[in-house]
Amino acid sequence: MGMKIDLQTAAQRLREKDNILILIHQFPDGDTIGCGFALCRALQTLSKTARVLCSHTVNQKYDYILNSVTPQCFEPDFVVSVDVADQKLLGEPVLSAYGDRIDLSIDHHGSNTFFAKENYVDASAAAASEILYELICLLCGEPDKQMAAALYTGISTDTGCFKFTNTTPKTHLIAAKLMERGIDYGEINRIMFDTKVKSRILLERMALDSMRFFCDDKVAIMTITREMKQKSGADDEDLNGISALPRQVEGVLIGITVREQEGGYCKISVRTHEPVSAAEFCAKFGGGGHVRAAGCEIKGSVEEASEQLLALAKTYFEAK
């Protein structure tokens, strides 16, 4: 386990070093991308050589962030990871290449394993981009417009556009600072929140068609079969967040999504409202998670899984 350092020391390290490789996590999201490229641009602004590396291709919707840095090729002297809770989350091939030689880790996950030589972790930050904002202020003053757009993207995507409970007053204060740089936050949010690929729309409509209500509409079960995925052309990324739909219906206390997998089993996602614990519900099937969102796996077809899930759900309302 590496050392804990403060943010000033982290900034000092970056100031001292050059040829800096920035690692972001696999299946990159807005926060890790925003952090990585904002830092890269800040370092390049300080006339340093820097680049961002990821095990997976970055979705082209983030092009406005990627285009804000100059591509640079070099042998790294210093390796820093951003928004990475555990080196395993670098994924391959980055993990094998750099997993054991990370000099500095900057992150906001409470579950961070302090895998780097030096680590700065602030679990109170809604997004790692909040920390990067402060780090960049230490490095070169207020971020410029491009860095601000990258950091705003990180903050906005990690907080559901300031909707989730990880949002803090500080989140809003930083958002205000970033907006003052003249970023096109309206367009950023449109791309991040109000754009759906056609395959997602097609899948969503089949998923909504499958939604069934039970127990006086307190239980909703939605099923996503492999056939539905095939017909719509949706991939796993397109499924992101779809499990939220059943619980969004007013009055639903247990919202269940059953996703058919290859190999004769189903992945189950359960979202609940008070007083039902999703974690307890899923534990009955050997799964787990949080109080309001949990998951488990059940052998059998979607029909068989749904039947078992419904049988358990019924006990919650018959017992009362």
Next chain:
Amino acid sequence: MGMKIDLQTAAQRLREKDNILILIHQFPDGDTIGCGFALCRALQTLSKTARVLCSHTVNQKYDYILNSVTPQCFEPDFVVSVDVADQKLLGEPVLSAYGDRIDLSIDHHGSNTFFAKENYVDASAAAASEILYELICLLCGEPDKQMAAALYTGISTDTGCFKFTNTTPKTHLIAAKLMERGIDYGEINRIMFDTKVKSRILLERMALDSMRFFCDDKVAIMTITREMKQKSGADDEDLNGISALPRQVEGVLIGITVREQEGGYCKISVRTHEPVSAAEFCAKFGGGGHVRAAGCEIKGSVEEASEQLLALAKTYFEAK
């Protein structure tokens, strides 16, 4: 046309007066409700007699705001409207009862008609609740938790949770201040943004089923028939925002929603992306609106209307 005054003067008037009636606009939304009840609570905190009046019943999802004031019955000596751009928007019966005797109007609409004796209008405010925050600070210092919850609701709903381009750095700064009062903003946003009535879900799925794509998926047409409304049990409020769906599909430049009306005609809503002007598009059918969102009416069935709309849409892409 009445006088323009500054916010200090507006606060002074409220401080001098008692038995204050607060009017909010018809079909009340989160902003007018948040403003009205936050001000009512602030005045009651100052030991004044005050109440909120609206021509329409407030949806029960706002109960946490309504419950923050004490019901009081009195003959008003001073009448103030909040978030009302024109007295007509009070609706009946409030318009006839009080439309010509409004002492003070506090609003954020650029289109405000200065209908009150004294008027404070700040069109740069994303929500009238931003102005009310400042007014309450002048009246009695930082709002308490209940006032803060009401004002946060107003700001969050008028900005699509900080997503729309009316949001300013100041909006975020005020949100930060309100969050510091310990409000349950996660629950507020869940109620406002992540809760749908079952009829809306049912209608949405029928509407999605009806969505058809043309011109290499650059045009999407969605139809909502009277039968669909009947089957789903959805009312006009449930239809709110549904016209946004067709343009949300990636690649769609013209998103059209055709809503069948009684009397053999259809209401059309058109949302576009660059370079298509929705206003110009709708002007061809005698309608109008903004560059990205406009509307018109077309005589005939949904099929007939869709055909005419598609014929026009095609010209945009064939011409190029």
